Amino acid sequence: MSIPQTGPRHVAIIMDGNGRWAQMRGRPRLLGHRAGARRVREIIEACPDNNVEYVTVFAFSTENWKRTQTEVAGLMSLFRRYIESEAQTLLEQGTRVRFIGDRLRLDAKLQKLMNWIEALTAHNTRCNLTIALNYGGRDEVARATKRLAQDVADGKLDPASITDETLPRYLDTHVLPDPDLVIRTSGEARISNFLLWQSAYAEYEFVDTLWPDFTRATFEEVLSRFGGRERRFGGVKT
Structure with a gap:
């Protein structure tokens, strides 16, 4: 029996194309990132009206440190300003903010702001915004495996009891449902190390539009379009 189709409860987005958007206009790449940050607000506001309870956005990957020092520094400054400028709006909209990724490499001020907005919005329930910051799917699984291995070493977990439902409890996303739909903008058709474990049965949409547009x-x-898809989760139509 196929599973009845509804809209996606959790949408994950790879927000690609900010730099190209700016370069096509003869402007610095950071201008495109600022335009992309403004677009996030519009999409968050659309989620409750479309019965999307969770939205996860890929803001900065573990591989993005390879970019120029100027761009990385500009992005970190943008993240700090985004939290400071959007906090009140997110609070009033009923949006709960969470972050996933390895925070240890981020500067102390940004970490403090991340902790602050998470606490500020902790009781909101209208929409759940998760921001993947210094995040990589392989890195997440490696960190989760280390925590799991430590629990085994400490005698808190029996190795014989480990199943495919065990590791997710150690992932950054352990409090979130798996994404139903993953969207990547800008015309690229790859998943770029994003939510590798969680997206095993997600539907994918690769759209040509650059993220600021x-x-x-x-x-x-x-x-x-998601509503017209048949999701069988490994089963067959009967």
């Missing part, structure tokens, strides 16, 4: 209307068009 990804409007609410485009988002809702993608959501409508």
